[in-house]
Amino acid sequence: MSTQRGNTSRTRPQKHKNRSAFKNDLHDKTNQQKKLNSLHVSEVCQHCKDVIEWKIKYKKYKPLSQPKNCTRCQQRNITKAYHVLCRSCALEARVCAKCLKNAEEVKIEPSQPTTEEQVKLKVEMDRLIKSLPERKRRAFIRYMNKGKSQEILEEDNEELESQKHxxxxxxxxxxxxxxxxxxxxxxxxxxxxxxxxx
Incomplete structure (x- = not known):
């Protein structure tokens, strides 16, 4: 790129390219890293969510060692790093827990995953199931169906007891x-x- 003012166009391609993407758990298989990768970022605006997810993805996220004081209620309720408001205060004031923008400007996500995230999780789960060997795949499907059928079994408990005896x-x-x-x-x-x- 030229140092000439206003000349931001470059004709050559990038010189050094990564052959593979960065994996934050490639050499770090600890429980803390697994927990960070499964962390659900909520009560923040989309921009702050992207920032926190970037920090997690590239191993820059520093979790809190102990709870932090909320700037609104002055209680030690903040358990997530980079937040300045606790969950209850952020939901009550309808603001982002990190940057304090109003709810009119930003969308505060609920703690439950959205439909898009659920679809992504389902696709990832299906891909994971297909990669398993046949025996483990069937065992996993039986385990998942057992959880769903547990409710049905509780309803028909009397009939089952009579069948067991x-x-x-x-x-x-x-x-x-x-x-x-x-x-x-x-x-x-x-x-x-x-x-x-x-």
Whole structure:
């Protein structure tokens, strides 16, 4: 690039190019780094969110060692680095917790991920599942379905308990038959059971 004033055009391409993108956890597999990579940035405007995400991506983020004082309520409630307001004060005042811009100018994100982030997570999860071996993939899908079906199982708890309990004696078998409303055939079944036991 020329030092001539106003001459910002350059004809040659960039001299040094990276062959691979920077990975913040390439040589650092600690729990703290994993936690930072999974950190959800919220209660801030889009610009501040981009700044904090850049700091996390390029390993410049310095987490707080202890909670910080909120500038509004003067309580030690701030647990996220680079924030000046706690979550409750930011939501109450409807301002960005980092730069203090008004809600009319910026959009404050809720703590829940947005639909776009959920779609990105789903795509990433599908890609991860496809990369797993068949055995692990099926085990993972069973595990995920187990969590979904747990609610259904809790609703049908009474039916499941009756299915789990298998009759061990003749009396329990007859009770089971009565519960299943097969009373009209119970006399013939009793005689069959008695003949088998003799």
């Amino acid at each position: 298998l009759p061990r004696t003749r009396e329990e078998l007859l009770e089971k038959i009565e519960l299943l409303k097969l009373n009209d055939d119970s006399d013939s079944l009793e005689s069959e059971i008695e003949s088998e036991s003799d």
